[in-house]
Amino acid sequence: SQTIHQWPATLVQPVGSPLSLECTVEGTSNPNLYWYRQAAGRGLQLLFYSVGIGQISSEVPQNLSASRPQDRQFILSSKKLLLSDSGFYLCAWSVLGPRNTEAFFGQGTRLTVV
């Protein structure tokens, strides 16, 4: 069965520091991968999605970047964090199935920039 791992679960970082969040998927090949951000009490905003190694699409201009160095690994990064980068970051995957696609989420990373 497929599983998705996301770490760390929580992170407190000072303004101006770098960021690296990692997500890996097991049990599937060539998944579509996604990074979402959820502000407190709000919905999920799509930040990046990837359909293959090295292929990254950005949905919104921002202080963050994403990379996909391996088929089942997706990394969210920043060179210098801003206060506004605080939030709950969720990684998700999907594959094209017999009845179209469905997205499955990791447990999330709570980032607090101080």
Place this chain on the structure above:
Amino acid sequence: GQQLNQSPQSMFIQEGEDVSMNCTSSSIFNTWLWYKQDPGEGPVLLIALYKAGELTSNGRLTAQFGITRKDSFLNISASIPSDVGIYFCAGQLNFNKFYFGSGTKLNVKP
């Protein structure tokens, strides 16, 4: 990104009552999905809808894909305390992207 309008924003109901929430969009989606999120965790998929007009049930949950492909609703019958959480609708576009509503926060009083 795409805009999904989800309502209501929050609900306070008594245990045993039925619940209804819906999502509308100006865009046509290929798939409508409904998720539930518990505090501090990732959303969990409840129901997926693939065809316009499709009505699908999962236990006490029932969801429908609107005929116009621009809306969907979720009903929960005979609510129980563990139904508490935030429910999100999501629309899938072009096989790659999923866009989410702002969520409906459900509170159930025992």
